[in-house]
Amino acid sequence: MEERFDAIVVGGGLAGLAAAYTLAENGKEVLVIERGDYSGAKNVTGGRIYMNPIRDLFPDLWKKAPLERAITHEEVSILDKTRSITVRYSGEELAQEPYQSYSVLRGRFDRYFAKRAERKGAMIVTKTRVDDLIIEKGKVDGVIAAGDELRADVVIACDGVLSFTAEKAGLRKPGKPKDHAVGFKEVIELDSDIIENRFNLEANQGAARLYMGEVTQGKFGGGFLYTNKESLSLGIVVGIQALMEEEPRIAAPDMLDLFKQRPEVACLIKDGQTVEYSAHVIPEGGYNSLTKLYGNGILVAGDAAGFSMNIGVTVRGMEYAMASGYYAAQAVLQAQNRQDYSAAALSVYEQLLNDSFVMKDFKTFQNAPEALDHKRFFTHYPKLAGDIMQELYYVPAGPKQRIYPSIKKHLPFKELWAMLKDFRKVKKL
Ligand SMILES: Cc1cc2nc3c(=O)[nH]c(=O)nc-3n(C[C@H](O)[C@H](O)[C@H](O)COP(=O)(O)OP(=O)(O)OC[C@H]3O[C@@H](n4cnc5c(N)ncnc54)[C@H](O)[C@@H]3O)c2cc1C
Incomplete structure (x- = not known):
């Protein structure tokens, strides 16, 4: 007899793992299909996860989670051609448990999360790409991966910013450049004591630095630097439309090279060894460019739905990915109780998101991209x-x-x- 899953999750990043973890925790048969060698292999982030909104959604996850440093020092620098102005903030509340945010390396964190989801009972298949959706009588009924037909009551599209799955289901139109940014990032290894000396940190404390202005040659975007335990995450994010249309014409990787040469940055990364280089697209269109979130037999979560937001002082996507994955799983549980996987039944997902910080934030900051x-x-x-x-x-x-x-x-x-x-x-x- 053909195997049928309660849910198939496309993409084993944070959204997909959160959905799988929650479904498996509730005893459901869930299959995650991830094209990377392992969860975390293809996932890019700047490197900071805000804990308050998601801590209680995954209470068992955090104790042993490989988080890097608790961010206790904030800095924003405005860069002109040869000058810079910096505002530094070190509030008492940042330095106390429970910490508000941590630096994180996805290669480690997603891998750990995947193991935890497997321990709950989720099945995770890596090195496998989903090539198509199975759509029968207007309902998504599974996926085609590595030539196999895999059936499920619900498919959860968590395949990231360029979600082919959501597009195939007719829930998402091809993205517009103005609604997207591109990020380039290096992980630069340095001894922990050098990091602590250079950034004035106690052991395990971390610093976050954001840069705007000349870092992107005056284009919409900015630079970031986060301290990890034994490395720095350094990168830039720049609007794709600005990159394509505005002078001076410059490739984003060249921007990152120039950023590294700025005296404000060069002294911080001196003698460091670049051990990882990555680039990735980020959805930044906000509320008005979110995809449709559900259809017959399908839900969309994380970057695939557009749940990433830049409001200048914070860039957030990871906790929206995890929370939307969690609420997608909750919607599946409710649909299963009624044995109804129609779009009408799955619309409870949008309701759950509307009642949560996710949609409330997106509505509150819906004018941020334009502003x-x-x-x-x-x-x-x-x-x-x-x-x-x-x-x-x-x-x-x-x-x-x-x-x-x-x-x-x-x-x-x-x-x-x-x-x-x-x-x-x-x-x-
Ligand atoms: C440079 C940069 C800096 C950022 N900084 C921050 C930050 O500091 N803080 C923050 O919170 N957020 C930040 N973000 C945003 C954040 O990283 C994303 O919002 C988050 O990674 C989204 O998670 P996700 O699970 O939805 O998508 P992803 O992590 O992209 O996961 C999608 C997964 O789907 C898999 N996949 C895709 N297609 C298929 C397929 N056909 N078959 C099987 N698998 C497939 C991919 O391999 C991938 O593992 C940043 C992003 C970038 C690029």
Whole structure:
């Protein structure tokens, strides 16, 4: 007799593993199909996971999880061509358990998560690509992988940002450049004591640094640096449309090379050994570019649905992936109780997401992509801020001017008016 699963999950990243873990925990027969050599092999992140929204969804997962460092120090730098301004924040609440966020390496974390899902009873097949969906009488009834037909009551599409599965099911249209960014990242090995000295950290404490402005040559995006136990994750994220259309024309990998040469960064990565290089697309269109989340016999979770969000000071996708996987599994459990896998029955998934932080965040920040995608934030303000700081700190050979007029000359009425208009954009955040 043909084997039939309760659910087949396409993609063994965080969304897929969260769905499988939750279904297996509830005694369901679930198969995960992952094309990489192992979970984590093909998965890219900047490297920081926020714990508060997901801690309670997976209470047994965290104790032994291979998280890197608790992030206790935050920094944001605005880079002009040759100058930079940095704001550093080290709040008491960041340095206390339960920690708000950790740096993480996906090669380790996803592998661990996959083992935990297997221990709960999930079946995970790696090195296998899903090539097609089986659709019968308008309902998704399984997948075709490695020439085999595999049947299930529900398929959960967790195959990442360019989700072929969601597209095939008619839930997603091909992505537009304006709704996507591309990230390039290196993992640079350094001894833990060097990391702690350079970033002023206690053992196990970690630092997060974000950079904007010249790092992306004034294009929409930014740079990031996270400290791991014995390495740094350094990278850039830049809007694909800006990369394609805006001057100066420069390839994103060249941007990363220039970023590494900046004195603010070069001193931090000095003598480090690059041990990993990766690139990946990120959905950044927000609420208005989410896919349809369910169809007959299918649900979509994680990046496949568009659940990744950049609001400037935070880039978040991992916990949305894990939470949406969790809620997809909950929807399957409810559908199974009623033995109804129609789109109408599976629409409970959207309801669960609407009631959770996931959709609430996406609705709250639905104007973020439009508010942040503004050239002046990445070119004009870094230069203006640098010019003002230079005036403040400069001591000439002759007498120094009063401070107020030196600053005011950078802020004529025209500039203040333009700032006011920009502020109205930021208000939408
Ligand atoms: C450079 C960069 C920096 C980021 N920084 C952060 C950050 O600091 N914090 C944060 O929270 N988020 C960050 N994100 C976003 C975050 O990494 C993603 O939102 C998250 O990885 C999404 O998880 P996922 O499981 O949905 O997708 P993925 O991790 O992409 O997993 C999809 C899986 O599906 C598999 N797959 C695809 N097609 C098939 C197929 N046909 N058959 C079988 N398997 C298939 C893939 O191999 C992959 O394992 C960043 C992303 C990038 C690229």
